[in-house]
Amino acid sequence: MIALSSSHRSHATTVSLRHPDGSPWSGAEVTVRQVRHAFAFGNIGFDFVDLAAAEVGIGSNGPHVFGGADRDSAERLVELWLDVFNTATLPFYWAGFEPVEGQPDTERLLAAARWFRERGVSLKGHPLVWHTLAPDWLRGRADEEVEDVVRARVRREVGTFAGLIDTWDAINEVVIMPVFDNEEHQNAVTRLCRRIGRIPTVRLAFEEARSVGAGVRLVLNDFDMSTAYECLIEGVLEAGIQVDAIGLQSHMHQGYWGEERTLATLERFARYGLPLQMTETTLLSGDLMPPEIEDLNDFQPPTWPSTPEGEERQADEVVRHYRTLLSHPAVEAVNYWGITDRGAWLGAPAGLVRADGTPKPAYDALRRLIKQEWWLAPTALRTDDHGSVPVTGWAGDYEIEVAGEAHPFTIAPDGAPVEVVVG
Amino acid sequence: MIALSSSHRSHATTVSLRHPDGSPWSGAEVTVRQVRHAFAFGNIGFDFVDLAAAEVGIGSNGPHVFGGADRDSAERLVELWLDVFNTATLPFYWAGFEPVEGQPDTERLLAAARWFRERGVSLKGHPLVWHTLAPDWLRGRADEEVEDVVRARVRREVGTFAGLIDTWDAINEVVIMPVFDNEEHQNAVTRLCRRIGRIPTVRLAFEEARSVGAGVRLVLNDFDMSTAYECLIEGVLEAGIQVDAIGLQSHMHQGYWGEERTLATLERFARYGLPLQMTETTLLSGDLMPPEIEDLNDFQPPTWPSTPEGEERQADEVVRHYRTLLSHPAVEAVNYWGITDRGAWLGAPAGLVRADGTPKPAYDALRRLIKQEWWLAPTALRTDDHGSVPVTGWAGDYEIEVAGEAHPFTIAPDGAPVEVVVG
Numbered sequence: 001m002i003a004l005s006s007s008h009r010s011h012a013t014t015v016s017l018r019h020p021d022g023s024p025w026s027g028a029e030v031t032v033r034q035v036r037h038a039f040a041f042g043n044i045g046f047d048f049v050d051l052a053a054a055e056v057g058i059g060s061n062g063p064h065v066f067g068g069a070d071r072d073s074a075e076r077l078v079e080l081w082l083d084v085f086n087t088a089t090l091p092f093y094w095a096g097f098e099p100v101e102g103q104p105d106t107e108r109l110l111a112a113a114r115w116f117r118e119r120g121v122s123l124k125g126h127p128l129v130w131h132t133l134a135p136d137w138l139r140g141r142a143d144e145e146v147e148d149v150v151r152a153r154v155r156r157e158v159g160t161f162a163g164l165i166d167t168w169d170a171i172n173e174v175v176i177m178p179v180f181d182n183e184e185h186q187n188a189v190t191r192l193c194r195r196i197g198r199i200p201t202v203r204l205a206f207e208e209a210r211s212v213g214a215g216v217r218l219v220l221n222d223f224d225m226s227t228a229y230e231c232l233i234e235g236v237l238e239a240g241i242q243v244d245a246i247g248l249q250s251h252m253h254q255g256y257w258g259e260e261r262t263l264a265t266l267e268r269f270a271r272y273g274l275p276l277q278m279t280e281t282t283l284l285s286g287d288l289m290p291p292e293i294e295d296l297n298d299f300q301p302p303t304w305p306s307t308p309e310g311e312e313r314q315a316d317e318v319v320r321h322y323r324t325l326l327s328h329p330a331v332e333a334v335n336y337w338g339i340t341d342r343g344a345w346l347g348a349p350a351g352l353v354r355a356d357g358t359p360k361p362a363y364d365a366l367r368r369l370i371k372q373e374w375w376l377a378p379t380a381l382r383t384d385d386h387g388s389v390p391v392t393g394w395a396g397d398y399e400i401e402v403a404g405e406a407h408p409f410t411i412a413p414d415g416a417p418v419e420v421v422v423g
Numbered sequence: 424m425i426a427l428s429s430s431h432r433s434h435a436t437t438v439s440l441r442h443p444d445g446s447p448w449s450g451a452e453v454t455v456r457q458v459r460h461a462f463a464f465g466n467i468g469f470d471f472v473d474l475a476a477a478e479v480g481i482g483s484n485g486p487h488v489f490g491g492a493d494r495d496s497a498e499r500l501v502e503l504w505l506d507v508f509n510t511a512t513l514p515f516y517w518a519g520f521e522p523v524e525g526q527p528d529t530e531r532l533l534a535a536a537r538w539f540r541e542r543g544v545s546l547k548g549h550p551l552v553w554h555t556l557a558p559d560w561l562r563g564r565a566d567e568e569v570e571d572v573v574r575a576r577v578r579r580e581v582g583t584f585a586g587l588i589d590t591w592d593a594i595n596e597v598v599i600m601p602v603f604d605n606e607e608h609q610n611a612v613t614r615l616c617r618r619i620g621r622i623p624t625v626r627l628a629f630e631e632a633r634s635v636g637a638g639v640r641l642v643l644n645d646f647d648m649s650t651a652y653e654c655l656i657e658g659v660l661e662a663g664i665q666v667d668a669i670g671l672q673s674h675m676h677q678g679y680w681g682e683e684r685t686l687a688t689l690e691r692f693a694r695y696g697l698p699l700q701m702t703e704t705t706l707l708s709g710d711l712m713p714p715e716i717e718d719l720n721d722f723q724p725p726t727w728p729s730t731p732e733g734e735e736r737q738a739d740e741v742v743r744h745y746r747t748l749l750s751h752p753a754v755e756a757v758n759y760w761g762i763t764d765r766g767a768w769l770g771a772p773a774g775l776v777r778a779d780g781t782p783k784p785a786y787d788a789l790r791r792l793i794k795q796e797w798w799l800a801p802t803a804l805r806t807d808d809h810g811s812v813p814v815t816g817w818a819g820d821y822e823i824e825v826a827g828e829a830h831p832f833t834i835a836p837d838g839a840p841v842e843v844v845v846g
Contacts, residue, residue: 175650179691194694198654199661227598228651231621235658238622268602271617 002259006326006374009039009394011415016388017402020423024387031401033378036086036120038395038413039326040277040333041370043081043352045088045116045123047074047339052115053108061105064096069342076357081339084352084367087122089279089335090165092157095133106160113164123165124335126279127172127221128154129205131180131189138188143195146188147204154208158216167217169247169279171205174198175224175232182295198232199239206241221247221279225265233272245332246272247279253289253296253348256317262324270330277333278325285314285360286349296346306341306349306360315361318352322369336366391418425682429749429797432462432817434838439811440825443846447810454824457799459509459543461818461836462749463700463756464793466504466775468511468539468546470497470762475538476531484528487519492765499780504762507775507790510545512702512758513588515580518556529583536587546588547758549702550595550644551577552628554603554612561611566618569611570627577631581639590640592670592702594628597621598647598655605718621655622662629664644670644702648688656695668755669695670702676712676719676771679740685747693753700756701748708737708783709772719769729764729772729783738784741775745792759789814841 015032017025046068050060054071068091069077090112091097098104113123129150138146158168173180178194178201180187193201206218220236220243222229236243246269250257257265269276285306293299325331338344341351352363376393383389391398395413399406400420409418438455440448469491473483477494491514492500513535514520521527536546552573561569581591596603601617601624603610616624629641643659643666645652659666669692673680680688692699708729716722748754761767764774775786799816806812814821818836822829823843832841 198657228654231651231654234621235661238658239661
């Protein structure tokens with residue numbers, strides 16, 4: 001058994017209440033409570049795009065290219081989603097986002113982005129450049145034109161969503177990108193990457209995104225956890241491309257990695273000194289995918305039920321996996337891939353909620369971790385002579401209630417002492 | 424069945440004989456014969472190092488770190504080796520070459536290098552930097568010191584052997600280098616590579632070698648044929664490191680790759696526009712290694728015999744493999760890894776000659792290809808009014824005999840017409 005601790009994420013700090021003249025509020029009865037984690041506990045927000053758009057009068061654009069529950073079930077899911085997660089990944093799969101050239105699905109995604117932001121949820125866009133789901137209309141274009149169109153698409157999305165989406169998977173799955181061949185006709189992005197090389201393709205995505213979004217956080221994302229991804233990262237960094245975080249997928253359809261493999265993987269990728277984002281995390285509550293499948297997309301049985309035993313296993317593995325990830329100081333985000341089995345990727349029972357809308361044990365277990373074990377429950381305290389109370393909590397947003405009024409404060413990642421002026 | 428052709432390597436050219444005054448030797452009876460291939464048909468020369476050294480009075484340095492037949496059998500092997508191969512790889516495994524710091528095995532290797540050059544054989548040194556067989560005495564050194572010692576070693580070997588060894592595997596197996604852990608105590612080169620990164624380690628090897636050997640050909644060599652190696656190469660090239668050729672190992676102890684996989688591999692690595700060297704080619708004439716072995720070094724049975732059926736299979740596969748490799752225009756060298764089963768790497772029956780010194784069918788088959796099918800046999804011709812004869816042959820060294828005297832000429836890689844002045 002590996003000893004896992006996320007105690008480095010918890011800070012014992014001091015919150016001091018002051019009057020506007022600087023004098024301490026001593027001897028006051030206060031209640032301190034946590035409002036939000038700074039750590040990105042994320043999930044996909046695909047299921048709520050139609051719902052959010054409908055609220056501002058925009059209709060659905062039809063079936064989605066990758067998951068997303070229907071609108072009726074989405075309404076019931078909202079509360080469950082918002083009670084655990086603080087960061088949503090929004091879908092920018094190009095073939096679905098712009099099925100006809102020049103007619104991007106911008107308004108619907110803008111509505112969804114605003115809907116989440118109004119609910120205190122941070123956003124990540126996924127992905128700006130990817131070979132899979134490159135639009136069909138791009139395939140017939142000449143080489144140079146493809147590059148121009150890809151560059152323009154990156155600038156358009158980052159620019160349009162500036163102020164709403166502050167993190168992007170700038171480019172996805174570059175290790176396989178130029179040699180991807182699990183398709184009938186070669187897509188244009190694979191052709192581009194094969195022609196100009198992986199690193200120039202990465203540079204293209206990062207530079208264009210950076211050119212219109214000075215403050216955005218740009219992630220290099222991949223499913224390939226082998227040394228190939230290390231080699232790619234080293235080449236990208238050596239070429240001077242500014243990567244803000246390394247994205248590691250972990251769709252565990254073929255089985256839970258376990259603590260040892262997970263920690264070894266984190267160690268290998270943490271050695272570049274960049275934050276790690278676990279961008280796509282899934283654990284199944286049903287039968288596993290056979291181990292011989294290489295491209296997960298090649299296994300999509302007609303039905304793939306969630307089972308009672310599977311749900312117990314999933315709950316256990318979800319908790320173990322989050323404990324493992326949060327124990328490593330380099331991890332700054334964990335994004336689970338799917339709130340519900342309805343419309344889940346590949347039809348797999350990867351959701352935290354069953355298709356009928358009821359939470360699985362994994363949902364409850366994850367909620368307990370994030371909102372109880374790792375969360376500061378409302379705590380009644382009395383300030384000392386300096387107007388101070390001791391508070392131990394994770395970095396994030398808090399409030400201190402005094403004389404019937406709540407005042408916000410923040411515990412910073414370094415756990416520095418906090419002053420709250422109340423007047 | 425894939426149609427394989429190496430016809431692009433054969434040039435229909437014209438050789439014109441001239442008197443010193445420029446007038447044509449017309450109507451002369453001549454014989455044209457090939458002397459040497461320009462293409463590097465290589466093999467390891469490990470087996471002859473002791474033999475060559477003994478000829479100049481230098482004794483053996485004891486058991487070798489990697490293969491090498493004993494001296495008695497080496498004497499019988501010389502003729503077989505020289506009849507097929509024109510390029511020898513010499514061993515510079517650091518732990519064996521310099522078992523005690525400051526006492527390198529230079530004189531013995533210089534004797535071997537001279538021995539081969541006197542016999543018209545080109546040389547390659549293998550390898551300058553590698554984590555496996557890094558010397559034990561290096562392990563205790565501080566980080567910065569390790570880097571200095573590695574740099575000095577690269578300069579020393581390339582400088583000392585200048586004019587004898589014109590090609591080096593500058594660095595070996597970088598994909599796995601920083602994460603290599605199949606050893607009890609971490610070696611110093613893995614530690615260095617992990618600390619400074621793969622690309623700086625590659626740069627170190629290439630820059631130091633280039634600094635003392637302006638004309639040397641430097642090869643990046645790896646056994647990893649996956650996308651990881653592609654990613655490494657792209658990073659190295661993007662970083663501006665001048666790589667002269669990409670080295671691809673192909674120890675097929677677990678089975679022949681087949682034409683399709685071989686061609687696909689060549690295509691993937693040829694797209695960088697650099698020549699390809701097949702640096703380490705083996706095909707067994709006995710049982711194959713089980714497929715589940717990951718590090719070939721982990722399988723070394725007490726006996727591993729060559730069998731009659733295995734020898735037939737090996738002969739067939741050697742011919743098919745060489746045909747496949749030579750069909751690809753990017754391939755400039757094929758180095759077979761072992762002339763004899765005696766002292767062969769891992770004890771495997773990978774040699775072209777049995778341990779008892781008799782040639783296997785693969786030897787005869789390979790000789791037929793290289794010295795018959797792809798070779799211009801002595802051909803009697805009569806010069807025309809311009810003193811010319813048509814000659815069709817591969818790039819390489821030839822001679823034309825006229826009036827009882829042989830005169831050398833060369834067919835260049837572009838097959839340009841040749842003039843020979845005879846006076």
